Amino acid sequence: MDSAHDRTALSVLQTIYGYDGFRGDQAAIIDTVIGGDDALVLMPTGGGKSLCYQVPSLVRRGFGVVVSPLIALMQDQVDALRALDLDAAFINSSLTHNEIRDTEARLRRGDIDLLYVAPERLLMPDMLALLDDCADAGNIALFAIDEAHCVSQWGHDFRKEYMGLSILAERFPEVPRIALTATADERTREEIATNLGLTEAARFISGFDRPNIRYAIGEPDNAREAMYAFLKENHPGSAGIVYCLSRRKVEQTAEWLCKQGCDAVPYHAGLDAATRELHQRRFLREDGLIVVATIAFGMGIDKPDVRFVCHLNLPKSVEAYYQETGRAGRDGQPADAWMAYGLQDVINLRSMMSQSEADEQHKRVEHQKLESMLGLAELTTCRRQALLSYFGESGAAACGNCDNCLNPPDTWDATIDAQKALSCVGRTGQRFGVNYLVDVLRGAGSERIQRFGHDELAVFGLGKERSANEWRHLYRQLIAKGLLAVDVDGHGSVVLTEQARPVLRGEVELQLRHLRKGNGKSRDSSRRSKAPVAAEDRPLFEALRGLRKQLSDAAGVPAYVVFNDATLADMVAIKPENSDQMRMVSGVGEAKLERYGEEFIAAIQAYTEEQA
Ligand code: ADP
Ligand code: ZN
Secondary structure, eight states: OOOOTTOOHHHIIIIIIOOSSOOTTHHHHHHHHHTTOOEEEEOOTTSOHHHHHHHHHHHSSSEEEEEOSOHHHHHHHHHHHHTTTOOEEEESTTSOHHHHHHHHHHHHHTOOSEEEEOHHHHTSHHHHHHHHHHHHTTOEEEEEESSGGGGOSSSSOOOHHHHGGGHHHHHOTTSOEEEEESOOOHHHHHHHHHHTTOTTSEEEEOOOOOTTEEEEEEOOSSHHHHHHHHHHHHOTTOOEEEEOSSHHHHHHHHHHHHHTTOOEEEEOTTSOHHHHHHHHHHHHHOSSOEEEEOTTSOTTOOOTTOOEEEESSOOSSHHHHHHHHTTSOTTSSOEEEEEEOOHHHHHHHHHHHHHOOSOHHHHHHHHHHHHHHHHHHHOOSOHHHHHHHHTTOOOOOOOSSBHHHHSOOOEEEOHHHHHHHHHHHHHTTSOOOHHHHHHHHTTOOOHHHHHTTGGGSTTTTTTTTSOHHHHHHHHHHHHHTTSEEEOTTSSOOEEEOTTHHHHHTTOSOOEEEOOOSSSSOOSSGGGOOOOSSOGGGHHHHHHHHHHHHHHHHHHTSOHHHHOOHHHHHHHHHHOOOSHHHHHTSTTOOHHHHHHHHHHHHHHHHHHHHHHO
């Protein structure tokens, strides 16, 4: 790009990126950095952090240096900028010596708008010397420190190379710095400011809400089947992630989904590096692959068009749930966070925690986190409200875009049944697991029950009128609510807690949620998750997706580098007939108009003629 001192941030946004206006704090952040001041930015995934450093890099003189730990993604980030006709480059260990020399020469010539580097590379003496020269010539627009929480030892992604970045402040005092992260708790935030020398920086803290994500949590009898039905109805052919707890379950689920005709691949730490890399790469490039994974999958998955994240197990904490589901819908288009869990999840997690080697205080924290997650799962009111208030944003209204808002669960007075279930625990000596207790309640004629003489108890057969499944559901809720605890011996026996007493004594009433068969599948099928385009326009959307795939395959770039889903959806709504109309589509800037405009206009025209 040639010298650009007369460019304004807004004109860059409109002509290069093809967007109408800035979102949220973007304008204020960009103004701050363009003005030469430092900024500390906390924005949820999908909030639009990249523009916060890209736009100032283009408006200010010289190039922007983007420090990122995610070497594997640098190529895609650079490809996305090149698709906008920007001069972007990266320097990392995947390049040859000559390639690096070549990029360094381009930097000296001022032929680069944005440079991506890993922190360890940035801190090498040669690199710093080069940057000194560029800075002396006034040619460094800014330093952007992405994934800034990596500098925090309290956070979970600590990278020691990040600590070295504090020298930027001393060595390049004239160059504004902007640190960005989506991880946000107070303590991490302070550590970022201190460790990067940004205590004086302007702070921009956006809310946590991800309004385009629809949350749904349920306890279907068969989680896999329920998930498949949900995906078939709402996300045929879309890209998504399915999280499972164990490697074995990952493998089985991926295989099963393939048998159902889905395009699914496994990902977990037990696979060899080449396979993992291949699967991650396919996921990033293609627009319809399902990755079934353990939590090993996700760090730095910057794919904007992930349409769903499913959990087939309960995550350990609300933070983990929020981070994992947050990988859906970065492009702002409707996306689903769908979770199924069961009694076994609760028991497994509880006993895993009590057996953990961690010290007592740590265990207590882990326990509290699990309790909060269970609380969210068992909630009968707006999930988003609860999520936001967990992160300290209270006072939000009910969202209208979660399962509980869309399809309020029925509650029932479970006091009597809970008394039966609890006294069954007490009468059998607090030594048995849920399945045994259910057998006693239903009066099953098992040899074991007779051996213990439990067929003589008053509670034996007291719960015949309910199915085993209903009892298990009730026990799960009692455990989740803390009236029962899972024993530390790890055999899954349940014991009464203090909180059970008032219920047993009939002093309090217990309102519980009715067992819901599926989740996400509302009774009213018109409340399907909002598709990005109207049903009658679906064939056009699919046709444009096909064209996008052709073009991205030919260019060897991810599909979204051509156009993202939001742009295709806007195109379908506008149905442009010429370049001027095409310019109105969000996400179509000058470079992409020239590169792809005609072909997409032709495809739309062909479709409209066929319809007529
Ligand atoms: P983050 O890094 O915060 O997760 P990104 O920078 O990847 O988010 O932005 C998410 C998506 O939103 C991208 O597809 C991006 O192009 C789009 N986007 C960002 N800012 C705007 C805007 N002002 N108008 C329209 N789309 C935007
Ligand atoms: Zn809600």
